[in-house]
Amino acid sequence: MNLKIQHFVIIITSLFMASCQEATTSVSQINAKQLVIDSTLIAIDSIESFVAPYRKRIDQVLDSTLAYAPEMLTKQDGRYNTSAGNLLADIILEQANPIFKSRTGKNIDFVLLNHGGIRSVVSKGNVSARTAYEVMPFENSIVVVELSGKSVLKMVDFLMSSNRAHPIGGLQIILDKNDSLKSLLIQGSVFDENKNYFIASSNYLVTGGDNMNFFKEMLGATDTEYLIRNAMIDYFMKVDTVSAKVDDRFYKTN
Amino acid sequence: MERRKFLSNTSAAALAGLSGLSLNSCFQDSNKHITILHTNDVHSHIDAFPKDHSRFPNLGGLARRAALVDSIRKENSNTLLFDAGDIFQGTPYFNFYGGELEFKLMSMLKYDAATIGNHDFDNGINGLYAQLPHAKFDLLSANYDFSNTTMNGHTKPYKTYLRDGIKIGVYGIGIALEGLVSKKLFKETVYLDPYEIARDTERQLKEEEQCDLIICLSHLGYQYEAWEKKPDDLTLASKTNYTDLIIGGHTHTFLDKPEIVINNKDKEVLVNQVGCFGINLGRIDFYFDHSKNNSASGVSLMV
Numbered sequence: 205m206n207l208k209i210q211h212f213v214i215i216i217t218s219l220f221m222a223s224c225q226e227a228t229t230s231v232s233q234i235n236a237k238q239l240v241i242d243s244t245l246i247a248i249d250s251i252e253s254f255v256a257p258y259r260k261r262i263d264q265v266l267d268s269t270l271a272y273a274p275e276m277l278t279k280q281d282g283r284y285n286t287s288a289g290n291l292l293a294d295i296i297l298e299q300a301n302p303i304f305k306s307r308t309g310k311n312i313d314f315v316l317l318n319h320g321g322i323r324s325v326v327s328k329g330n331v332s333a334r335t336a337y338e339v340m341p342f343e344n345s346i347v348v349v350e351l352s353g354k355s356v357l358k359m360v361d362f363l364m365s366s367n368r369a370h371p372i373g374g375l376q377i378i379l380d381k382n383d384s385l386k387s388l389l390i391q392g393s394v395f396d397e398n399k400n401y402f403i404a405s406s407n408y409l410v411t412g413g414d415n416m417n418f419f420k421e422m423l424g425a426t427d428t429e430y431l432i433r434n435a436m437i438d439y440f441m442k443v444d445t446v447s448a449k450v451d452d453r454f455y456k457t458n
Numbered sequence: 459m460e461r462r463k464f465l466s467n468t469s470a471a472a473l474a475g476l477s478g479l480s481l482n483s484c485f486q487d488s489n490k491h492i493t494i495l496h497t498n499d500v501h502s503h504i505d506a507f508p509k510d511h512s513r514f515p516n517l518g519g520l521a522r523r524a525a526l527v528d529s530i531r532k533e534n535s536n537t538l539l540f541d542a543g544d545i546f547q548g549t550p551y552f553n554f555y556g557g558e559l560e561f562k563l564m565s566m567l568k569y570d571a572a573t574i575g576n577h578d579f580d581n582g583i584n585g586l587y588a589q590l591p592h593a594k595f596d597l598l599s600a601n602y603d604f605s606n607t608t609m610n611g612h613t614k615p616y617k618t619y620l621r622d623g624i625k626i627g628v629y630g631i632g633i634a635l636e637g638l639v640s641k642k643l644f645k646e647t648v649y650l651d652p653y654e655i656a657r658d659t660e661r662q663l664k665e666e667e668q669c670d671l672i673i674c675l676s677h678l679g680y681q682y683e684a685w686e687k688k689p690d691d692l693t694l695a696s697k698t699n700y701t702d703l704i705i706g707g708h709t710h711t712f713l714d715k716p717e718i719v720i721n722n723k724d725k726e727v728l729v730n731q732v733g734c735f736g737i738n739l740g741r742i743d744f745y746f747d748h749s750k751n752n753s754a755s756g757v758s759l760m761v
Contacts, residue, residue: 236716237743245519247522247524255520255559255563266550413639
């Protein structure tokens with residue numbers, strides 16, 4: 205991305221001499237610029253002071269350091285899985301499973317989120333509740349749905365053809381060199397089409413968001429009413445270091 | 459501005475007799491200058507990014523944008539300021555205050571209008587409605603039918619502005635909500651075909667409102683792969699007849715330069731978008747004079 209001020213001039217020249225016959229007001233020249241908002245601009249005090257009390261309240265709530273990220277985590281560092289996506293999916297599995305288990309006696313098999321739902325990188329450095337708000341600003345809660353093996357296969361098809369590294373955790377998808385499914389493991393065990401699985405996702409996705417239509421085939425749903433953002437904050441409070449890497453949970457063999 | 463057709467079909471003799479008048483009408487309106495400023499997908503980014511931010515270090519910030527907008531308005535009082543949607547959602551300001559601060563600050567910056575993005579439904583259509591008292595600018599949407607919602611009567615399909623004798627028509631186009639926003643949030647909002655509605659609205663602005671400049675605020679997104687079958691700004695531009703400029707949003711597209719698209723009448727349409735999060739302000743200056751309407755032939759682009 206180029207953050208320089210960019211300046212373009214578009215000149216539309218006339219074929220005709222300006223004439224009053226059938227003349228109307230028309231554009232003779234267009235200049236287009238993109239102006240970057242940076243520190244060379246002096247912020248207007250009245251705006252700053254208007255915002256100040258709102259900001260103060262938020263800062264009180266959000267800015268204590270909870271953990272440290274030794275590296276930046278982003279959703280753009282992998283073709284099939286990404287550091288930020290893996291972090292988020294693994295957090296949800298770890299944080300939501302105890303809640304789901306205490307309510308239903310069952311375990312979450314795996315997690316599926318959407319790539320578009322990650323709204324920011326986790327910057328290298330201190331991690332706070334604010335980080336969680338940046339990555340996950342939405343008021344989305346974790347919902348666990350039960351899907352048949354057949355529906356899970358539709359989900360895997362969706363992931364294979366979506367062209368986006370939607371965050372997943374708890375399962376492994378390996379593609380062969382022709383982009384066909386080579387292997388599918390769930391919690392380390394071979395996928396069984398005749399079994400039902402419990403998938404943790406967001407209320408946004410299971411109610412039709414991002415066209416994940418296989419969720420329409422759900423056999424049941426448990427809304428944990430646990431916000432994804434709060435799961436992140438709770439996880440950040442629990443750990444010292446926030447790190448994740450692109451790994452082998454979804455990849456293509458040569 | 460009223461079209462000056464009164465001299466058409468007059469004889470040469472009559473034209474000679476009126477030469478004084480015609481010269482007047484030729485040159486009296488020269489050098490008119492309208493400045494269009496625009497943002498999109500600001501997503502509640504009121505503060506500048508921190509200096510150690512990995513992607514946008516020390517960039518953005520609404521109080522700085524206000525300073526820039528002020529200085530441009532001083533330079534040219536005939537300036538309009540627009541936003542192409544997704545005002546809401548992205549920082550705790552939205553989570554804590556529901557969009558109140560975003561609307562109040564946009565009003566302080568004297569935004570003229572905005573269109574509605576999918577994330578502006580994030581607190582539900584009633585959440586958007588609840589913030590309307592804080593907005594002193596218009597919400598423009600031609601292809602959302604809000605008849606059976608609380609927003610009914612609180613948006614306009616388009617608005618016209620008269621600045622220095624130039625009439626500017628601005629209309630809003632929104633993205634399909636199904637699959638993007640929970641039905642629970644958008645409720646009975648009906649999404650209408652953006653291409654059809656855009657053509658209807660621009661025709662109205664051209665033929666009935668006699669606008670000199672027609673601008674679309676679009677939250678469709680800049681461009682999609684063909685297989686996604688989703689309407690986008692580049693396709694919209696190619697299908698229009700009268701729109702001069704599409705100010706886009708949704709896809710957070712950072713462009714090296716505005717794109718020029720040839721429309722249905724073989725004329726140039728400018729399509730622009732300035733990324734997201736208030737990192738950039740788009741500025742497009744239109745200079746007007748009297749010339750044949752179909753004169754756009756050699757377009758040169760200088761970087």
